[in-house]
Amino acid sequence: MDASLATGIASLAIQLFSGSLSSYRALVTAFTQDISLEILRCKLELEEQRFMLWGDASRISQEQLGFPGAHIASILNSLQAISNLISEARTLAERNAVHLATQETATNVPSNESRSVQVASSVTRTARWVLDDKARLESIIRDLKDFNDSLNSLLYHNDRLELGKSFQKVCIETLSTETQRKLEILEQSNLEDYRDLAFMAALRRAGLQLEGLNTGEQVDLGLRSSDGTSGFEARWIIDVPELHSRAPGDTMLCVNGESLHLEWKKLPDVGSPARHRVIQRLQFLMNILGKSPKPADFCVLDLRGFAVHPDQAYVALAYSIPPTVVADSRFSLQELLTLKELRKAYRPPLEGRVRLALRLCRCVLMLHTAGWLHKAIRPSNVMFFPPEYGASIGALDSAYLIGFESAREDELAFTSDTVFTETLSTETEWQYYEHPLRQGEQKRKFSKVFDIYSLGLVLLDIALWNPFTASLEGVEPTKAKSFVLKHLLQGEVAFRVGSIYEDVIRQCITGNLYNVRGVTKNWREVAFWNNVIQKLELCNA
Template sequence: MDPISAAGIAISVASLSFQVFAGCVKGFVVLSSAQNFGKDASFLRTMLNVEEYRFIQWADTVGLTSPGGKMLPQINRGLADELMVQLRDRLDCVKLRERYSIDLQPANLTSQAPDNCIIGGSQAPDILASAVSDERRTEILAHAKLIERKTGLPKRLWWVMIEKSKFQDLVRDLRQIVDALWNLLEPMRLRELVQQVDRTLTAVVDMSHDIDALKGVQASLSLKTIDFPGEANLSAAVGLKVMREQLPDDGSDPARVKSLNHESIRPLHRNLLKQPTNRQGNGGSFIAEYDGKQVLCEAKPVHGRLKSKLRLRSTNLANLLALPKNPGFLTLSCLGFLEDVDEFVFLYEYPPGADTSIQPRSLQDLLRDKKTRPPSVTARIRLALEICRTILTVHTAGWLHKNIRSENILFFTDREKSGNGPDALTQPYLTGFAFSRADSPVEISDQASEDPLLDIYRHPKALGEPSDSYAMYMDHYSLGMVLTEIAEWCPLKFIIKNHVDVTRSEIDVPLSALAGVHAWLVRELVELGRIEFRMGEVYGNAVSWLISRKHGELKRHESTERLLAFQQFVNELGCCRV
């Protein structure tokens, strides 16, 4: 065959692939823009739009939307075309009634409500509008000559029969086909695609307050047929965000607070709690028995004037931490909390499979243990990654921890494994949520106790009283301190001893010296490259960014960009191999 003929065939094949792709996009548009979705409009449309976005991102990755419309040579084009034909067939509104018992029909012009009239929520906002815009859809369909550019998107149809469960069956089938298309990619391109989609969905979850739409994202993620890295943590974050949006805050109407019914936690009874006889003072964590079972307790001192407000926040926190746990979200399941005269005591279950006869060890305990062989760089990077993933989940859900330090990262001994084996550092549970709260300007900030041993982990602007209102960058600063400890494999109090000695309780430490920890660490560890030397450039650059003082000046609307920057670091750390 001569070269010109071969080139012509290649162009026609590429054109055919684009036509099938555009036909799928048209199917998504027709279904998602149809009127009369009913009361579940936001939920159902979001589920559909997530799959449309994932499909178009795949097409961008393989080159279908490039000027030439030609797929990457590494892609099995025949299989890709076959899968897209299946996808287009599933989106065919003529076949929906037969397959899923849902039906679309042309609108009756005499009975259809005006487009600007909201019927059963059918005009619910699309939280993914910025991900796949109408302009992008129009461009794709016009290029395939499926519409005239001047006439815009296809005419809206009308749902005459739609059932939530049947529509979810449709989306499940679409998800399976899109997952199969994703799996045609080489591992590196697949990882980049997963990270790009997760980045967009993370921003959507962070900025959205539409509960039904968030539930739609959550439902879409739950339909996965293949485990893609990062999706498990995002799914956990969406679940927390859905619950968080339904919980009352400090500014809620009392009538609304009473009307909310959350059954995640049950009332606890003080007479069932057996505290250790050697417990000293208020606050802190300790092991106790509740109703005959070993539990971890975290006590939070409470001022009388704030008790009523903090009671609501404590209830919210207990509800959030009582939700079913994703394996990648390493926090303990909360049973609830008990109220005392001057403190709230939160009760947590041991992780499934943990040996309750052995007390958990904190990261700080391990850092101080000179009898155990220090972990390798590989083990320390894996440890840091698990901690960062859990904190990323908390922040994506719109929550702040406020007490990140090595003492609040616990390791439990598995009943089936040795506590000192190679897997001993693979399950770091984040605890110490007693001062945690929603990331909201209407939430009050209660002060943690003043203790130099704790203050060295806090951002300079979080020291003293009054301090700046707590924000995400302050959590990031505390995380940077913990990552520094992991890099040096030494407790922070000893790392900074040349600057300030907080190990001697009889000596008063001025706030100015504590606030100076930041500058000293930057000068002695970051700028001299000690963190990079021990852990590599990705890790070292992240610590520098996390503890950077300038991020405290970010405005509220820029918090999403900071969250995405942190997510990028977590992704990069997950790719490190030592």
């Protein structure tokens, strides 16, 4: 291609991108005054973010062209189409804005104070868009998404991957809001196009609703009346006749031909306020873990309902098992690392172990982004459901995080409320996975930092492919942290899985990934993304 022609094409592409980006911003600003367009504005903002990130990934925002030359014609056509679509959308907005001004003049423009109240309380006082205009605007935003998808597909492979990571980071930042209305809009606006973000918005909003319960606010959880004795809603009770002849503790039952995984929890006395609070939160957990489909990164089982033991003192959280799984093929990470038969059958390469670590980290990140804590991250709560016993290929990709009987929203993790954490665990080594500040008589309130600490020790087990507790003979659980830092993270892990992986473990255990200036409560997930997820992905490159 002639040099002058190439320069002219590059200049045109840069001009189209810059003009479209400015128009995007102007259009989003124009929509902020119309409540009836909240959902469309949210979609438009996301497409603006994607367009801007594409500009960075393609380096066109730096007035360079970082994509294959063969795609220049397609990119120019897409940029021109985007420019035309945004111009049409602005025309629609301006036409309907005039209608808004006329309407306000006819009804006497109220004062700023009263106007803000009216706008917040009634959609009828905002611009009434012509039905055809609004339908066309929806179509334009769908077209903008399609063109963004096309532009992304024309990037170099590595740039395309980086763009995807950047957009994920934007989503994490977006979900850091504590405004339920914004989350509700995210949940509604992305139901079709961005299911993962919509799911996380719903999860985050659920946590904020339960936070409202704790502060005494009137919160509608969408719960119906209970079935009477147990206190649970009848629609979520699973009848298991076999429980009448068994003590609580079984972890697998077959109900109507379906295999269910069970997690048991002791309940407070019937009729007590404590029982009511526990049931309320378990049922709200049902609203979250029962949602389907889930994002691929949120590797948790579908919660089907609750099996209450006949004595009313225990309840089992009943989860569906993946349909391709043979019931007796499941095993935990703890069993995988300790049972000779399993250790012999499953000897994954380094990349397989890194994928497993990433799968668990992404799941915990999604849980924390939603404002929830797991509170029991340890090898026995990482369960594998391979298609058949001994099938090593892909087995580590079938890992699920279980043990949600103690989970709760971040703001309600009170150390004094022991009824929320009493389970039927019979493990003798689980204390080693608890942070030292969570042990002894003066326990600290549980926080995300303690979940990350436990996750770091699970990552250590995966790195060693052996329980780290095997090296702790004679070491008290409260001393485990210092022992690991002094003896196991001084080159041994780096020798096995590399220095980047070792540094990730160290940051999780010490909590240093949050000890950065400017990292506030709502930005901790971004810090986790940068210092854990991104670094582990380097190990898997």
